[in-house]
Amino acid sequence: DVGRYVDYSGITRLKSSAAANSAGPSKSNMVSEMLFLTLEALHLGLIREGKNFLRTARQVWRLRQGLQGMGGSQSSDPRARMLMESLKGEQAKLFGAQSMLFSPKQLHATASVYAFVCEWIVGLDKSGNSDLESLPEYIVSDIIDFWIMLQDEIRNNKCPWSISLGVAPMKLAITLMRKGSAIQNPHLKGRLPDLVLKLLEQGFQIDSPGLDTRGLSAEAIRSFFGNSGDDEALVGNLIDLYVDIESGENQFFGKFTTRYHISQVLKILWTYDGPRNAFKALASSRVLRFVNMLANDNIWLLDESLKNLEEIHKKQVEHPDLKSMDQKTRRDFESMEQQCRSLMGLANCSVELMLKVSTSHVTPFVDDIMSERMAQMVAYYVNKLNGPQVSNLKVKSPKKYEFRPRMLMRHMVGLFLNLAVSRRFLESVAQDERSYDGKVFARAIKSMRVKNIAPAKEIDRFEELLREVENIKKNQEAESEDVDEIPDKYLDPLMATPIRRPVRLPTSKVVMDYSVIMRHLLNSETDPFNRAHLTPDMLEEMPDLKKEIDEFMAKREARTKQRARVAGTERKEN
Numbered sequence: 001d002v003g004r005y006v007d008y009s010g011i012t013r014l015k016s017s018a019a020a021n022s023a024g025p026s027k028s029n030m031v032s033e034m035l036f037l038t039l040e041a042l043h044l045g046l047i048r049e050g051k052n053f054l055r056t057a058r059q060v061w062r063l064r065q066g067l068q069g070m071g072g073s074q075s076s077d078p079r080a081r082m083l084m085e086s087l088k089g090e091q092a093k094l095f096g097a098q099s100m101l102f103s104p105k106q107l108h109a110t111a112s113v114y115a116f117v118c119e120w121i122v123g124l125d126k127s128g129n130s131d132l133e134s135l136p137e138y139i140v141s142d143i144i145d146f147w148i149m150l151q152d153e154i155r156n157n158k159c160p161w162s163i164s165l166g167v168a169p170m171k172l173a174i175t176l177m178r179k180g181s182a183i184q185n186p187h188l189k190g191r192l193p194d195l196v197l198k199l200l201e202q203g204f205q206i207d208s209p210g211l212d213t214r215g216l217s218a219e220a221i222r223s224f225f226g227n228s229g230d231d232e233a234l235v236g237n238l239i240d241l242y243v244d245i246e247s248g249e250n251q252f253f254g255k256f257t258t259r260y261h262i263s264q265v266l267k268i269l270w271t272y273d274g275p276r277n278a279f280k281a282l283a284s285s286r287v288l289r290f291v292n293m294l295a296n297d298n299i300w301l302l303d304e305s306l307k308n309l310e311e312i313h314k315k316q317v318e319h320p321d322l323k324s325m326d327q328k329t330r331r332d333f334e335s336m337e338q339q340c341r342s343l344m345g346l347a348n349c350s351v352e353l354m355l356k357v358s359t360s361h362v363t364p365f366v367d368d369i370m371s372e373r374m375a376q377m378v379a380y381y382v383n384k385l386n387g388p389q390v391s392n393l394k395v396k397s398p399k400k401y402e403f404r405p406r407m408l409m410r411h412m413v414g415l416f417l418n419l420a421v422s423r424r425f426l427e428s429v430a431q432d433e434r435s436y437d438g439k440v441f442a443r444a445i446k447s448m449r450v451k452n453i454a455p456a457k458e459i460d461r462f463e464e465l466l467r468e469v470e471n472i473k474k475n476q477e478a479e480s481e482d483v484d485e486i487p488d489k490y491l492d493p494l495m496a497t498p499i500r501r502p503v504r505l506p507t508s509k510v511v512m513d514y515s516v517i518m519r520h521l522l523n524s525e526t527d528p529f530n531r532a533h534l535t536p537d538m539l540e541e542m543p544d545l546k547k548e549i550d551e552f553m554a555k556r557e558a559r560t561k562q563r564a565r566v567a568g569t570e571r572k573e574n
Helices: 018-023 030-069 078-101 104-127 130-134 137-149 151-155 164-177 186-201 218-224 228-247 253-269 273-281 284-318 327-360 371-386 388-393 405-419 423-431 438-450 456-481 514-523 543-573
Strands: 502-504 511-513
Touching: 030 078, 030 104, 030 137, 104 130, 104 137, 104 164, 137 151, 137 164, 137 186, 164 186, 164 218, 164 228, 186 218, 186 228, 186 253, 228 253, 228 273, 228 284, 253 273, 253 284, 253 327, 273 327, 284 327, 284 371, 284 388, 284 514, 327 405, 371 388, 371 405, 371 423, 371 438, 405 438, 405 456, 423 456, 438 456, 502 514, 502 543, 511 514
Parallel strands: none
Antiparallel strands: 502 511
């Protein structure tokens, strides 16, 4: 068998155990042997050297940045001369590797082999062949590395075959991103969105200016889109992976790197009707889990980014000349700058994706489960960018940290306008005592007009909606002055808010509002009172209690309105 030529003992497989791998296939033919010998040769030769090439390219970039920071090649600093010598050596390595690796014929032949392997793997998956689980992980990893390595050659128009031979890798990525696929390693699965991104990026019109404005070529659109089943599988698998990577071993920056690539892919897909319609056709539970995790990321990334900006502002005030810092302080400061730049870039991408998705499909964002949370998020960041604390975010060269406050403000207002189709969203903004401040929001409108942050129509609409929020807030305050207390049994035990749809938790027997417990279950499928396993289908509806609550709230509202009318009559008489 293949083991006569390639030793796979100790090699990590996609899914099967070591015991299952030890037996191996009973037979193999010459074609199989030649295929696996070719894959092994590529793994040890082209792919390994390609990785070294990319490492060298990154080192050249770092050396150039360091040299530029010291004043360039003409600097009198001795360290600059040392960097210059290192740069020359690394560039020589880079040019030598480039001439060896990027032969057009070799790249075309390699892409053809990998396209065949992708089709073979997809076929094994469709037929349910268990041999797929025994495939060495490195074969899938090498396919991803090959297309990453190829990007500069594609951009330089040296691979006219790249789209036609990219169809099979795209199908491979769609297949293996699926829940329960043959890939067990979360890190490897987390790299698949990067493969999708690289395949899509090659289809951009060469003369188009930027990622979000340029369109895919006609060939790319024909090759990658159009089949509703493929569109739904691609979009569905991407949003499922966005959520599931949270609970895998691919933690912190690993998961955010994966989500960044997913976000970039979705931003491209949202330019076309097929993927957008596929998203709308997905089950609401899948979409809600995705929207909830997207909101989690937005909040965490923005909070951490803005905290870092405040620290950077503080350090810049303390040390107007950064050269006055001691070596350790300077090193810590540079590390903070790097982290801030990374987090802010991720935050920008995440916020922009939320705006794009809510523009085409607002329903999940204004669902009872998400509406209040979205209102609190948007109100908080509008306040943060316009309130008295905004001076703490003023740093030198904000673009260096990917901090674009005008763009962020416009995105937040765009979200507000999208979600304002829901009356409950506006009510939640008015109720948010922590973040909603009429004076701060009025200042935000004035600032947007002066700085031309958004089109006049958007600003006018925002101002109109804020007047409505103010009216809601006044009515809420008037009602709260003289109103019947709500019995504890009609209040949610976690949020102390009126229960709209009562459900009982099966193990703790606690009665909660459906929207509150569902928000909790989107993040953790546990009973919040005893940590027992809990899923939405286990919740017990309580129709009798709901009827009782509805009757009480209707009578309470009627009494409140009556008191308001009486008070109004008395004021007129006086």
